[in-house]
Amino acid sequence: xxxxxxxxxxxxxxxxxxxxxxxxxxxxxxxxxxxxxxxxxxxxxxxxxxxxxxxxxxxxxxxxxxxxxxxxxxxxxxxxxxxxxxxxxxxxxxxxxxxxxxxxxxxxxxxxxxxxxxxxxxxxxxxxxxxxxxxxxxxxxxxxxxxxxxxxxxxxxxxxxxxxxxxxxxxxxxxxxxxxxxxxxxxxxxxxxxxxxxxxxxxxxxxxxxxxxxxxxxxxxxxxxxxx
Amino acid sequence: xxxxxxxxxxxxxxxxxxxxxxxxxxxxxxxxxxxxxxxxxxxxxxxxxxxxxxxxxxxxxxxxxxxxxxxxxxxxxxxxxxxxxxxxxxxxxxxxxxxxxxxxxxxxxxxxxxxxxxxxxxxxxxxxxxxxxxxxxxxxxxxxxxxxxxxxxxxxxxxxxxxxxxxxxxxxxxxxxxxxxxxxxxxxxxxxxxxxxxxxxxxxxxxxxxxxxxxxxxxxxxxxxxxxxxxxxxxxxxxxxxxxxxxxxxxxxxxxxxxxxxxxxxxxxxxxxxxxxxxxxxxxxxxxxxxxxxxxxxxxxxxxxxxxxxxxxxxxxxxxxxx
Numbered sequence: 001x002x003x004x005x006x007x008x009x010x011x012x013x014x015x016x017x018x019x020x021x022x023x024x025x026x027x028x029x030x031x032x033x034x035x036x037x038x039x040x041x042x043x044x045x046x047x048x049x050x051x052x053x054x055x056x057x058x059x060x061x062x063x064x065x066x067x068x069x070x071x072x073x074x075x076x077x078x079x080x081x082x083x084x085x086x087x088x089x090x091x092x093x094x095x096x097x098x099x100x101x102x103x104x105x106x107x108x109x110x111x112x113x114x115x116x117x118x119x120x121x122x123x124x125x126x127x128x129x130x131x132x133x134x135x136x137x138x139x140x141x142x143x144x145x146x147x148x149x150x151x152x153x154x155x156x157x158x159x160x161x162x163x164x165x166x167x168x169x170x171x172x173x174x175x176x177x178x179x180x181x182x183x184x185x186x187x188x189x190x191x192x193x194x195x196x197x198x199x200x201x202x203x204x205x206x207x208x209x210x211x212x213x214x215x216x217x218x219x220x221x222x223x224x225x226x227x228x
Numbered sequence: 229x230x231x232x233x234x235x236x237x238x239x240x241x242x243x244x245x246x247x248x249x250x251x252x253x254x255x256x257x258x259x260x261x262x263x264x265x266x267x268x269x270x271x272x273x274x275x276x277x278x279x280x281x282x283x284x285x286x287x288x289x290x291x292x293x294x295x296x297x298x299x300x301x302x303x304x305x306x307x308x309x310x311x312x313x314x315x316x317x318x319x320x321x322x323x324x325x326x327x328x329x330x331x332x333x334x335x336x337x338x339x340x341x342x343x344x345x346x347x348x349x350x351x352x353x354x355x356x357x358x359x360x361x362x363x364x365x366x367x368x369x370x371x372x373x374x375x376x377x378x379x380x381x382x383x384x385x386x387x388x389x390x391x392x393x394x395x396x397x398x399x400x401x402x403x404x405x406x407x408x409x410x411x412x413x414x415x416x417x418x419x420x421x422x423x424x425x426x427x428x429x430x431x432x433x434x435x436x437x438x439x440x441x442x443x444x445x446x447x448x449x450x451x452x453x454x455x456x457x458x459x460x461x462x463x464x465x466x467x468x469x470x471x472x473x474x475x476x477x478x479x480x481x482x483x484x485x486x487x488x489x490x491x492x493x494x495x496x497x498x499x500x501x502x503x504x505x506x507x508x509x510x511x512x513x514x515x516x517x518x519x520x521x522x523x524x525x526x527x528x529x530x531x532x533x534x535x536x537x538x539x540x541x542x543x544x545x546x547x548x549x550x551x
Binding site: 110113117127128130131132201202204205208209212215216219223 | 347350351353354356357358361386389390393394396397400401404414416417
Protein backbone atom coordinates (compact mmCIF):
# COMPACT_ATOMS: atom_id res chain seq x y z
CA UNK A 1 0.00 0.00 0.00
CA UNK A 2 2.77 2.40 0.94
CA UNK A 3 4.70 1.59 -2.19
CA UNK A 4 1.64 2.23 -4.27
CA UNK A 5 1.30 5.63 -2.71
CA UNK A 6 4.94 6.33 -3.33
CA UNK A 7 4.57 5.25 -6.89
CA UNK A 8 1.64 7.50 -7.48
CA UNK A 9 3.29 10.51 -5.84
CA UNK A 10 5.18 11.67 -8.95
CA UNK A 11 1.87 11.67 -10.79
CA UNK A 12 -0.15 13.07 -7.94
CA UNK A 13 -0.12 16.50 -9.43
CA UNK A 14 -1.70 15.30 -12.60
CA UNK A 15 -4.86 14.14 -10.97
CA UNK A 16 -6.08 17.74 -10.90
CA UNK A 17 -5.58 18.25 -14.55
CA UNK A 18 -8.77 18.26 -16.51
CA UNK A 19 -9.52 19.49 -19.93
CA UNK A 20 -12.93 20.93 -20.56
CA UNK A 21 -14.72 19.61 -23.53
CA UNK A 22 -15.15 22.99 -25.17
CA UNK A 23 -11.48 23.54 -25.69
CA UNK A 24 -10.44 21.59 -28.75
CA UNK A 25 -7.13 19.90 -28.34
CA UNK A 26 -5.09 20.44 -31.41
CA UNK A 27 -1.56 21.01 -32.44
CA UNK A 28 1.38 19.43 -34.10
CA UNK A 29 3.46 16.70 -32.70
CA UNK A 30 6.92 16.91 -34.06
CA UNK A 31 8.77 13.66 -33.81
CA UNK A 32 12.49 14.03 -34.20
CA UNK A 33 13.30 12.25 -37.38
CA UNK A 34 15.39 9.23 -36.56
CA UNK A 35 17.72 7.56 -38.96
CA UNK A 36 15.64 7.41 -42.07
CA UNK A 37 17.81 4.58 -43.26
CA UNK A 38 16.39 2.30 -40.55
CA UNK A 39 14.47 0.38 -43.11
CA UNK A 40 17.47 0.25 -45.38
CA UNK A 41 19.53 -1.37 -42.64
CA UNK A 42 17.28 -4.38 -42.64
CA UNK A 43 16.78 -4.54 -46.35
CA UNK A 44 19.65 -6.30 -47.99
CA UNK A 45 18.12 -6.36 -51.42
CA UNK A 46 20.14 -3.51 -52.78
CA UNK A 47 23.57 -4.61 -51.76
CA UNK A 48 25.87 -6.28 -54.25
CA UNK A 49 25.76 -10.07 -54.42
CA UNK A 50 29.39 -10.36 -53.41
CA UNK A 51 28.62 -8.70 -50.09
CA UNK A 52 25.80 -11.08 -49.37
CA UNK A 53 27.87 -14.13 -50.17
CA UNK A 54 30.85 -12.91 -48.19
CA UNK A 55 28.68 -12.15 -45.18
CA UNK A 56 27.08 -15.58 -45.28
CA UNK A 57 30.43 -17.27 -45.76
CA UNK A 58 31.83 -15.36 -42.84
CA UNK A 59 28.93 -16.50 -40.66
CA UNK A 60 29.46 -20.11 -41.75
CA UNK A 61 33.19 -19.87 -41.16
CA UNK A 62 32.61 -18.37 -37.73
CA UNK A 63 30.48 -21.35 -36.78
CA UNK A 64 33.10 -23.77 -38.06
CA UNK A 65 35.59 -22.14 -35.74
CA UNK A 66 33.16 -22.56 -32.87
CA UNK A 67 32.94 -26.26 -33.62
CA UNK A 68 36.72 -26.56 -33.77
CA UNK A 69 37.05 -25.04 -30.33
CA UNK A 70 33.87 -26.07 -28.61
CA UNK A 71 33.22 -23.99 -25.58
CA UNK A 72 29.88 -23.13 -24.14
CA UNK A 73 28.67 -20.35 -26.35
CA UNK A 74 25.43 -19.50 -27.98
CA UNK A 75 26.85 -18.39 -31.30
CA UNK A 76 25.72 -21.50 -33.08
CA UNK A 77 22.29 -21.30 -31.58
CA UNK A 78 21.71 -17.58 -31.94
CA UNK A 79 22.15 -17.23 -35.69
CA UNK A 80 21.50 -20.68 -36.92
CA UNK A 81 21.76 -21.49 -40.57
CA UNK A 82 21.74 -24.69 -42.56
CA UNK A 83 24.40 -23.77 -45.14
CA UNK A 84 27.17 -25.39 -43.17
CA UNK A 85 25.35 -28.68 -42.62
CA UNK A 86 24.41 -28.81 -46.29
CA UNK A 87 27.97 -28.17 -47.37
CA UNK A 88 29.34 -30.82 -45.02
CA UNK A 89 26.69 -33.35 -45.93
CA UNK A 90 27.31 -32.94 -49.66
CA UNK A 91 31.08 -33.15 -49.17
CA UNK A 92 30.74 -36.27 -47.05
CA UNK A 93 28.38 -37.93 -49.51
CA UNK A 94 30.57 -37.09 -52.51
CA UNK A 95 33.72 -38.35 -50.84
CA UNK A 96 32.04 -41.54 -49.67
CA UNK A 97 30.80 -42.35 -53.09
CA UNK A 98 32.67 -44.67 -55.28
CA UNK A 99 33.69 -47.03 -52.53
CA UNK A 100 33.38 -50.70 -53.38
CA UNK A 101 33.95 -53.61 -51.03
CA UNK A 102 34.07 -56.28 -53.71
CA UNK A 103 33.89 -56.31 -57.42
CA UNK A 104 30.20 -55.48 -57.12
CA UNK A 105 29.62 -51.78 -57.26
CA UNK A 106 27.16 -51.55 -54.44
CA UNK A 107 29.44 -52.14 -51.52
CA UNK A 108 29.75 -48.53 -50.59
CA UNK A 109 27.06 -46.11 -49.50
CA UNK A 110 25.55 -44.14 -52.27
CA UNK A 111 25.11 -40.38 -52.26
CA UNK A 112 21.41 -40.52 -51.48
CA UNK A 113 21.97 -42.99 -48.67
CA UNK A 114 24.42 -40.74 -46.85
CA UNK A 115 22.18 -37.75 -47.36
CA UNK A 116 19.14 -39.55 -46.01
CA UNK A 117 21.01 -40.98 -43.05
CA UNK A 118 22.40 -37.62 -41.98
CA UNK A 119 19.19 -35.66 -42.32
CA UNK A 120 16.89 -38.40 -41.04
CA UNK A 121 19.21 -39.04 -38.12
CA UNK A 122 19.38 -35.34 -37.29
CA UNK A 123 15.61 -35.04 -37.41
CA UNK A 124 15.16 -38.05 -35.12
CA UNK A 125 17.66 -36.69 -32.61
CA UNK A 126 16.01 -33.28 -32.71
CA UNK A 127 12.57 -34.76 -32.12
CA UNK A 128 13.93 -36.86 -29.29
CA UNK A 129 15.58 -33.83 -27.76
CA UNK A 130 12.38 -31.82 -27.97
CA UNK A 131 10.28 -34.63 -26.55
CA UNK A 132 12.63 -34.90 -23.60
CA UNK A 133 11.90 -31.30 -22.79
CA UNK A 134 14.55 -29.40 -24.68
CA UNK A 135 14.25 -25.68 -25.10
CA UNK A 136 16.04 -25.15 -28.38
CA UNK A 137 14.09 -25.07 -31.57
CA UNK A 138 13.97 -27.65 -34.33
CA UNK A 139 16.26 -25.82 -36.75
CA UNK A 140 18.73 -24.76 -34.10
CA UNK A 141 19.22 -28.40 -33.23
CA UNK A 142 19.61 -29.37 -36.89
CA UNK A 143 22.16 -26.60 -37.25
CA UNK A 144 24.24 -27.79 -34.30
CA UNK A 145 24.19 -31.44 -35.33
CA UNK A 146 25.08 -30.56 -38.91
CA UNK A 147 27.98 -28.32 -38.00
CA UNK A 148 29.39 -30.89 -35.59
CA UNK A 149 29.84 -33.34 -38.47
CA UNK A 150 32.85 -31.25 -39.45
CA UNK A 151 35.49 -33.23 -37.51
CA UNK A 152 34.23 -36.42 -39.15
CA UNK A 153 34.48 -34.85 -42.58
CA UNK A 154 38.05 -33.85 -41.84
CA UNK A 155 38.69 -37.43 -40.71
CA UNK A 156 37.28 -38.73 -43.98
CA UNK A 157 39.64 -36.52 -45.96
CA UNK A 158 42.55 -37.76 -43.86
CA UNK A 159 41.40 -41.36 -44.35
CA UNK A 160 41.28 -40.96 -48.09
CA UNK A 161 44.78 -39.55 -48.11
CA UNK A 162 45.99 -42.42 -45.94
CA UNK A 163 44.27 -44.93 -48.21
CA UNK A 164 46.20 -43.57 -51.17
CA UNK A 165 49.31 -45.05 -49.64
CA UNK A 166 47.81 -48.50 -49.24
CA UNK A 167 45.24 -50.34 -47.17
CA UNK A 168 47.23 -52.54 -44.86
CA UNK A 169 47.08 -53.03 -41.12
CA UNK A 170 49.04 -49.88 -40.34
CA UNK A 171 46.77 -47.76 -42.46
CA UNK A 172 43.76 -49.35 -40.77
CA UNK A 173 45.18 -48.56 -37.35
CA UNK A 174 45.85 -44.96 -38.34
CA UNK A 175 42.37 -44.60 -39.79
CA UNK A 176 40.81 -46.16 -36.72
CA UNK A 177 42.64 -43.71 -34.49
CA UNK A 178 41.72 -40.70 -36.59
CA UNK A 179 38.06 -41.67 -36.90
CA UNK A 180 37.75 -42.45 -33.19
CA UNK A 181 39.29 -39.13 -32.24
CA UNK A 182 37.08 -37.15 -34.57
CA UNK A 183 34.00 -39.08 -33.48
CA UNK A 184 34.74 -38.21 -29.87
CA UNK A 185 35.36 -34.60 -30.87
CA UNK A 186 32.04 -34.38 -32.72
CA UNK A 187 30.10 -35.86 -29.84
CA UNK A 188 31.79 -33.58 -27.34
CA UNK A 189 31.20 -30.50 -29.50
CA UNK A 190 27.53 -31.18 -30.02
CA UNK A 191 27.08 -31.98 -26.35
CA UNK A 192 28.56 -28.61 -25.44
CA UNK A 193 25.86 -26.89 -27.44
CA UNK A 194 22.89 -29.16 -27.01
CA UNK A 195 23.05 -30.32 -23.44
CA UNK A 196 22.77 -26.86 -21.96
CA UNK A 197 19.18 -26.67 -22.95
CA UNK A 198 18.25 -29.67 -20.86
CA UNK A 199 17.88 -30.52 -17.24
CA UNK A 200 21.12 -31.83 -15.88
CA UNK A 201 19.83 -35.27 -15.05
CA UNK A 202 18.53 -35.92 -18.55
CA UNK A 203 21.72 -35.04 -20.35
CA UNK A 204 22.64 -38.68 -20.75
CA UNK A 205 19.32 -39.41 -22.46
CA UNK A 206 19.95 -36.64 -24.97
CA UNK A 207 23.59 -37.43 -25.60
CA UNK A 208 23.14 -41.14 -26.26
CA UNK A 209 21.38 -40.84 -29.66
CA UNK A 210 23.93 -38.22 -30.69
CA UNK A 211 26.63 -40.74 -29.80
CA UNK A 212 24.90 -43.42 -31.90
CA UNK A 213 24.46 -41.04 -34.83
CA UNK A 214 28.11 -40.04 -35.00
CA UNK A 215 29.09 -43.65 -34.43
CA UNK A 216 27.18 -44.71 -37.54
CA UNK A 217 28.77 -41.91 -39.60
CA UNK A 218 32.19 -42.82 -38.21
CA UNK A 219 31.53 -46.45 -39.08
CA UNK A 220 30.68 -45.45 -42.67
CA UNK A 221 33.93 -43.48 -42.90
CA UNK A 222 36.09 -46.19 -41.35
CA UNK A 223 34.78 -48.96 -43.53
CA UNK A 224 35.12 -46.94 -46.68
CA UNK A 225 37.49 -48.46 -49.17
CA UNK A 226 37.93 -46.91 -52.59
CA UNK A 227 37.01 -49.05 -55.54
CA UNK A 228 39.45 -50.02 -58.23
CA UNK B 229 -45.44 -12.07 -61.44
CA UNK B 230 -43.13 -13.12 -58.69
CA UNK B 231 -40.67 -10.51 -59.76
CA UNK B 232 -43.11 -7.66 -59.63
CA UNK B 233 -44.22 -8.68 -56.15
CA UNK B 234 -40.60 -8.83 -55.09
CA UNK B 235 -39.86 -5.45 -56.57
CA UNK B 236 -42.89 -4.09 -54.77
CA UNK B 237 -41.58 -5.39 -51.47
CA UNK B 238 -38.17 -3.94 -52.06
CA UNK B 239 -39.58 -0.56 -52.82
CA UNK B 240 -41.57 -0.70 -49.64
CA UNK B 241 -38.45 -1.69 -47.81
CA UNK B 242 -36.48 1.15 -49.33
CA UNK B 243 -39.18 3.57 -48.42
CA UNK B 244 -39.22 2.40 -44.87
CA UNK B 245 -35.51 2.78 -44.63
CA UNK B 246 -35.35 6.28 -46.02
CA UNK B 247 -38.20 7.50 -43.86
CA UNK B 248 -36.94 5.82 -40.73
CA UNK B 249 -34.45 8.58 -39.91
CA UNK B 250 -30.73 8.47 -39.58
CA UNK B 251 -29.54 4.95 -39.73
CA UNK B 252 -27.87 3.99 -36.50
CA UNK B 253 -25.37 1.64 -38.02
CA UNK B 254 -23.59 1.87 -41.31
CA UNK B 255 -25.63 0.25 -44.00
CA UNK B 256 -23.39 -2.32 -45.46
CA UNK B 257 -26.08 -3.86 -47.54
CA UNK B 258 -28.59 -1.74 -49.42
CA UNK B 259 -31.02 -3.79 -51.34
CA UNK B 260 -31.66 -1.82 -54.48
CA UNK B 261 -34.33 -2.18 -57.08
CA UNK B 262 -34.02 -5.05 -59.48
CA UNK B 263 -33.12 -7.68 -56.96
CA UNK B 264 -29.47 -6.88 -56.71
CA UNK B 265 -27.91 -6.77 -53.26
CA UNK B 266 -24.80 -4.68 -53.25
CA UNK B 267 -22.18 -4.75 -50.59
CA UNK B 268 -20.91 -1.33 -49.85
CA UNK B 269 -17.17 -1.68 -50.20
CA UNK B 270 -16.11 1.58 -48.68
CA UNK B 271 -16.57 0.25 -45.20
CA UNK B 272 -14.48 -2.77 -45.94
CA UNK B 273 -11.27 -1.03 -46.87
CA UNK B 274 -10.11 -0.75 -43.33
CA UNK B 275 -11.03 -4.23 -42.29
CA UNK B 276 -9.46 -5.96 -45.32
CA UNK B 277 -10.93 -9.15 -43.92
CA UNK B 278 -7.62 -10.42 -42.70
CA UNK B 279 -8.22 -10.43 -38.95
CA UNK B 280 -10.69 -12.66 -37.25
CA UNK B 281 -12.26 -9.84 -35.34
CA UNK B 282 -12.96 -7.90 -38.48
CA UNK B 283 -14.42 -10.85 -40.31
CA UNK B 284 -16.45 -11.76 -37.27
CA UNK B 285 -17.72 -8.24 -37.03
CA UNK B 286 -18.57 -8.25 -40.70
CA UNK B 287 -20.49 -11.48 -40.37
CA UNK B 288 -22.30 -10.16 -37.38
CA UNK B 289 -23.26 -7.02 -39.23
CA UNK B 290 -24.38 -8.97 -42.25
CA UNK B 291 -26.41 -11.28 -40.10
CA UNK B 292 -28.07 -8.38 -38.31
CA UNK B 293 -28.84 -6.66 -41.58
CA UNK B 294 -30.33 -9.83 -42.90
CA UNK B 295 -32.44 -10.30 -39.81
CA UNK B 296 -33.69 -6.74 -39.95
CA UNK B 297 -34.46 -7.01 -43.63
CA UNK B 298 -36.21 -10.33 -43.16
CA UNK B 299 -38.30 -9.00 -40.32
CA UNK B 300 -39.26 -5.98 -42.37
CA UNK B 301 -40.09 -8.08 -45.37
CA UNK B 302 -42.08 -10.54 -43.30
CA UNK B 303 -43.98 -7.76 -41.55
CA UNK B 304 -44.88 -6.04 -44.77
CA UNK B 305 -45.72 -8.98 -46.89
CA UNK B 306 -49.37 -9.97 -46.75
CA UNK B 307 -49.34 -13.71 -46.82
CA UNK B 308 -45.97 -13.69 -48.53
CA UNK B 309 -44.19 -16.93 -47.87
CA UNK B 310 -40.65 -17.16 -46.58
CA UNK B 311 -39.48 -18.50 -49.86
CA UNK B 312 -39.85 -15.14 -51.49
CA UNK B 313 -38.14 -13.31 -48.70
CA UNK B 314 -35.21 -15.62 -48.79
CA UNK B 315 -34.95 -15.57 -52.54
CA UNK B 316 -34.76 -11.86 -52.57
CA UNK B 317 -31.68 -11.90 -50.43
CA UNK B 318 -30.14 -14.72 -52.43
CA UNK B 319 -26.92 -12.91 -53.26
CA UNK B 320 -26.16 -12.07 -49.69
CA UNK B 321 -27.16 -15.50 -48.43
CA UNK B 322 -25.11 -17.25 -51.04
CA UNK B 323 -22.09 -15.22 -50.11
CA UNK B 324 -22.65 -15.85 -46.45
CA UNK B 325 -22.99 -19.57 -46.99
CA UNK B 326 -19.81 -19.61 -49.03
CA UNK B 327 -18.06 -17.72 -46.26
CA UNK B 328 -19.26 -20.10 -43.62
CA UNK B 329 -18.22 -23.11 -45.64
CA UNK B 330 -14.76 -21.58 -46.02
CA UNK B 331 -14.52 -20.88 -42.29
CA UNK B 332 -15.65 -24.39 -41.40
CA UNK B 333 -13.16 -25.90 -43.81
CA UNK B 334 -10.35 -23.80 -42.46
CA UNK B 335 -11.25 -24.70 -38.90
CA UNK B 336 -11.27 -28.39 -39.70
CA UNK B 337 -7.95 -28.24 -41.53
CA UNK B 338 -6.23 -26.41 -38.70
CA UNK B 339 -7.71 -28.82 -36.17
CA UNK B 340 -6.46 -31.81 -38.16
CA UNK B 341 -3.03 -30.25 -38.49
CA UNK B 342 -2.83 -29.53 -34.79
CA UNK B 343 -3.88 -33.06 -34.03
CA UNK B 344 -1.49 -34.96 -36.29
CA UNK B 345 1.50 -32.67 -36.58
CA UNK B 346 1.64 -32.08 -32.89
CA UNK B 347 4.54 -33.92 -31.37
CA UNK B 348 3.23 -33.12 -27.94
CA UNK B 349 1.08 -36.22 -28.28
CA UNK B 350 4.24 -38.28 -27.83
CA UNK B 351 5.65 -36.19 -25.02
CA UNK B 352 4.27 -38.27 -22.12
CA UNK B 353 5.92 -41.38 -23.55
CA UNK B 354 9.35 -39.78 -23.36
CA UNK B 355 9.07 -38.57 -19.81
CA UNK B 356 11.78 -40.69 -18.25
CA UNK B 357 14.89 -40.33 -16.17
CA UNK B 358 18.19 -42.10 -16.91
CA UNK B 359 17.90 -44.07 -13.68
CA UNK B 360 14.50 -45.38 -14.74
CA UNK B 361 15.81 -46.44 -18.13
CA UNK B 362 18.72 -48.25 -16.51
CA UNK B 363 16.39 -50.03 -14.09
CA UNK B 364 14.08 -51.12 -16.86
CA UNK B 365 16.97 -52.39 -18.96
CA UNK B 366 18.14 -54.58 -16.14
CA UNK B 367 14.63 -55.72 -15.27
CA UNK B 368 14.03 -56.82 -18.83
CA UNK B 369 16.37 -59.72 -18.17
CA UNK B 370 14.73 -60.79 -14.94
CA UNK B 371 11.56 -62.83 -15.33
CA UNK B 372 9.09 -62.28 -12.52
CA UNK B 373 7.41 -65.42 -11.31
CA UNK B 374 4.20 -63.88 -10.05
CA UNK B 375 1.54 -64.42 -12.65
CA UNK B 376 -1.58 -64.34 -10.55
CA UNK B 377 -2.32 -60.69 -11.19
CA UNK B 378 -1.24 -58.37 -13.97
CA UNK B 379 2.33 -57.21 -13.84
CA UNK B 380 3.15 -53.61 -14.43
CA UNK B 381 4.46 -52.66 -17.85
CA UNK B 382 6.08 -49.28 -18.33
CA UNK B 383 4.47 -47.35 -21.14
CA UNK B 384 7.41 -45.42 -22.47
CA UNK B 385 8.98 -45.27 -25.88
CA UNK B 386 12.40 -43.74 -25.28
CA UNK B 387 14.10 -46.94 -24.14
CA UNK B 388 12.65 -49.17 -26.87
CA UNK B 389 13.44 -46.62 -29.59
CA UNK B 390 17.04 -46.25 -28.46
CA UNK B 391 17.41 -50.01 -28.22
CA UNK B 392 16.17 -50.44 -31.78
CA UNK B 393 18.66 -47.86 -33.02
CA UNK B 394 21.42 -49.55 -31.05
CA UNK B 395 20.47 -52.85 -32.65
CA UNK B 396 20.69 -51.18 -36.06
CA UNK B 397 24.18 -49.92 -35.25
CA UNK B 398 25.31 -53.34 -33.99
CA UNK B 399 23.83 -55.02 -37.05
CA UNK B 400 25.70 -52.65 -39.35
CA UNK B 401 28.91 -53.36 -37.52
CA UNK B 402 28.32 -57.09 -37.82
CA UNK B 403 27.43 -56.93 -41.48
CA UNK B 404 30.49 -54.95 -42.37
CA UNK B 405 32.98 -57.00 -40.42
CA UNK B 406 31.73 -60.14 -42.07
CA UNK B 407 31.74 -58.64 -45.54
CA UNK B 408 28.08 -59.27 -46.14
CA UNK B 409 27.01 -58.36 -49.61
CA UNK B 410 23.44 -57.29 -50.05
CA UNK B 411 22.30 -57.88 -53.57
CA UNK B 412 19.29 -55.62 -53.71
CA UNK B 413 19.24 -52.64 -51.45
CA UNK B 414 21.76 -51.14 -49.14
CA UNK B 415 23.27 -52.19 -45.85
CA UNK B 416 21.77 -49.26 -43.96
CA UNK B 417 18.37 -49.77 -45.47
CA UNK B 418 18.39 -53.47 -44.69
CA UNK B 419 19.50 -52.95 -41.10
CA UNK B 420 16.94 -50.25 -40.39
CA UNK B 421 14.19 -52.15 -42.17
CA UNK B 422 14.89 -55.36 -40.32
CA UNK B 423 15.05 -53.88 -36.85
CA UNK B 424 12.16 -51.48 -37.13
CA UNK B 425 10.13 -54.01 -39.05
CA UNK B 426 10.59 -56.57 -36.32
CA UNK B 427 9.81 -54.18 -33.50
CA UNK B 428 6.72 -52.65 -35.05
CA UNK B 429 5.50 -55.70 -36.94
CA UNK B 430 5.79 -58.27 -34.19
CA UNK B 431 4.37 -55.83 -31.62
CA UNK B 432 1.32 -55.28 -33.77
CA UNK B 433 0.95 -58.98 -34.46
CA UNK B 434 1.14 -59.96 -30.81
CA UNK B 435 -1.20 -57.12 -29.92
CA UNK B 436 -3.63 -58.42 -32.51
CA UNK B 437 -3.42 -61.92 -31.02
CA UNK B 438 -3.86 -60.43 -27.56
CA UNK B 439 -6.94 -58.63 -28.80
CA UNK B 440 -8.31 -61.90 -30.14
CA UNK B 441 -7.78 -63.78 -26.89
CA UNK B 442 -8.84 -60.79 -24.81
CA UNK B 443 -5.58 -60.24 -23.00
CA UNK B 444 -5.13 -57.09 -20.98
CA UNK B 445 -2.40 -55.31 -22.82
CA UNK B 446 -2.35 -52.17 -24.94
CA UNK B 447 -0.33 -51.53 -28.06
CA UNK B 448 1.90 -49.05 -26.27
CA UNK B 449 2.68 -51.58 -23.57
CA UNK B 450 3.42 -54.23 -26.16
CA UNK B 451 5.77 -51.90 -28.04
CA UNK B 452 7.50 -51.05 -24.79
CA UNK B 453 7.76 -54.67 -23.69
CA UNK B 454 9.16 -55.93 -26.98
CA UNK B 455 11.50 -52.97 -27.26
CA UNK B 456 13.04 -53.68 -23.90
CA UNK B 457 13.19 -57.35 -24.84
CA UNK B 458 15.64 -56.39 -27.57
CA UNK B 459 18.20 -55.53 -24.92
CA UNK B 460 19.17 -59.17 -24.62
CA UNK B 461 19.54 -59.38 -28.41
CA UNK B 462 21.81 -56.33 -28.45
CA UNK B 463 24.12 -57.79 -25.84
CA UNK B 464 24.30 -61.22 -27.48
CA UNK B 465 24.99 -59.80 -30.93
CA UNK B 466 27.56 -57.33 -29.66
CA UNK B 467 29.50 -60.16 -28.07
CA UNK B 468 29.13 -62.77 -30.79
CA UNK B 469 29.85 -60.46 -33.71
CA UNK B 470 33.27 -59.95 -32.20
CA UNK B 471 34.04 -63.29 -30.59
CA UNK B 472 33.36 -66.09 -32.98
CA UNK B 473 32.56 -69.30 -31.21
CA UNK B 474 29.59 -71.40 -32.09
CA UNK B 475 29.03 -72.67 -28.60
CA UNK B 476 29.37 -69.22 -27.12
CA UNK B 477 26.62 -68.04 -29.38
CA UNK B 478 24.31 -70.94 -28.58
CA UNK B 479 24.95 -70.55 -24.87
CA UNK B 480 24.25 -66.83 -24.95
CA UNK B 481 21.24 -67.40 -27.17
CA UNK B 482 19.73 -69.73 -24.63
CA UNK B 483 20.75 -67.71 -21.60
CA UNK B 484 20.18 -64.07 -22.48
CA UNK B 485 17.65 -64.62 -25.23
CA UNK B 486 15.82 -67.06 -23.03
CA UNK B 487 15.77 -64.75 -20.04
CA UNK B 488 14.35 -61.80 -21.93
CA UNK B 489 11.80 -64.03 -23.62
CA UNK B 490 10.79 -65.50 -20.28
CA UNK B 491 10.26 -62.06 -18.86
CA UNK B 492 7.97 -61.05 -21.72
CA UNK B 493 6.15 -64.36 -21.51
CA UNK B 494 5.62 -63.95 -17.76
CA UNK B 495 4.13 -60.50 -18.27
CA UNK B 496 1.78 -61.79 -20.93
CA UNK B 497 0.82 -64.80 -18.83
CA UNK B 498 -0.13 -62.54 -15.97
CA UNK B 499 -2.43 -60.63 -18.27
CA UNK B 500 -4.16 -63.51 -20.06
CA UNK B 501 -6.84 -65.85 -18.84
CA UNK B 502 -7.28 -69.39 -20.06
CA UNK B 503 -4.89 -72.15 -21.01
CA UNK B 504 -5.25 -72.07 -24.78
CA UNK B 505 -4.99 -68.28 -25.14
CA UNK B 506 -1.91 -68.29 -22.93
CA UNK B 507 -0.33 -71.02 -24.98
CA UNK B 508 -1.10 -69.28 -28.24
CA UNK B 509 0.11 -65.86 -27.19
CA UNK B 510 3.20 -66.82 -25.28
CA UNK B 511 4.15 -69.54 -27.70
CA UNK B 512 4.11 -67.22 -30.69
CA UNK B 513 6.04 -64.52 -28.87
CA UNK B 514 8.70 -66.94 -27.66
CA UNK B 515 9.05 -68.49 -31.09
CA UNK B 516 9.35 -65.14 -32.88
CA UNK B 517 11.73 -63.61 -30.36
CA UNK B 518 14.16 -66.52 -30.23
CA UNK B 519 14.13 -67.11 -33.97
CA UNK B 520 14.82 -63.42 -34.60
CA UNK B 521 18.06 -63.69 -32.68
CA UNK B 522 19.02 -66.81 -34.62
CA UNK B 523 18.16 -65.05 -37.86
CA UNK B 524 20.20 -61.96 -37.00
CA UNK B 525 23.22 -64.01 -36.18
CA UNK B 526 23.16 -66.37 -39.11
CA UNK B 527 22.00 -64.32 -42.03
CA UNK B 528 24.05 -61.24 -41.56
CA UNK B 529 27.21 -62.67 -40.27
CA UNK B 530 29.51 -65.27 -41.63
CA UNK B 531 31.95 -66.49 -39.09
CA UNK B 532 35.31 -65.32 -40.26
CA UNK B 533 37.09 -68.28 -38.80
CA UNK B 534 35.22 -70.56 -41.13
CA UNK B 535 36.16 -68.40 -44.05
CA UNK B 536 39.84 -68.49 -43.16
CA UNK B 537 39.72 -72.25 -42.92
CA UNK B 538 37.93 -72.49 -46.25
CA UNK B 539 40.44 -70.28 -48.00
CA UNK B 540 43.26 -72.53 -46.87
CA UNK B 541 41.46 -75.56 -48.23
CA UNK B 542 40.30 -74.03 -51.52
CA UNK B 543 43.18 -75.60 -53.31
CA UNK B 544 41.91 -79.06 -52.50
CA UNK B 545 38.62 -78.37 -54.22
CA UNK B 546 36.29 -78.45 -51.22
CA UNK B 547 33.15 -76.37 -51.43
CA UNK B 548 32.83 -73.22 -49.45
CA UNK B 549 31.43 -73.78 -45.99
CA UNK B 550 28.98 -71.17 -44.91
CA UNK B 551 27.82 -70.91 -41.34
